[in-house]
Amino acid sequence: MVNVIVILEIDPARVDEFLEVITLNAAESVKEPGCLRFEVNRQFEKPNLFALSESYVDEEAMNLHYQTPHFAKWKEAAATGFVLNRWSVKGPVL
Numbered sequence: 001m002v003n004v005i006v007i008l009e010i011d012p013a014r015v016d017e018f019l020e021v022i023t024l025n026a027a028e029s030v031k032e033p034g035c036l037r038f039e040v041n042r043q044f045e046k047p048n049l050f051a052l053s054e055s056y057v058d059e060e061a062m063n064l065h066y067q068t069p070h071f072a073k074w075k076e077a078a079a080t081g082f083v084l085n086r087w088s089v090k091g092p093v094l
Helices: 012-029 059-065 069-078
Strands: 002-010 035-042 049-056 083-092
Touching (some): 012 035, 012 069, 049 059
16 A cells, blocks of 8 residues: 655635645545545644645556546646645555
8 A cells, every 4th residue: 555645735815726626636536446545634723734645555556646637637726836835755554
């Protein structure tokens, strides 16, 4: 199993825009045959800080995710600049 953990700091003025595209991406991602989980979490104390928690059966399934139309839509929207900071860890579950 491969996990992807992403921490995103979003422009506070654009959180609604972010939520629209990331929740679509999450909902479509869990329909992929190799995606086991795609969850979006929001920080209580800092409501423009989010964590994405994704699990895939293997690295191939993760890489196939990056070729889907819903991921392309996410990347296009994110390129408009609502992500202020991003950190991620991708790799096998130990």
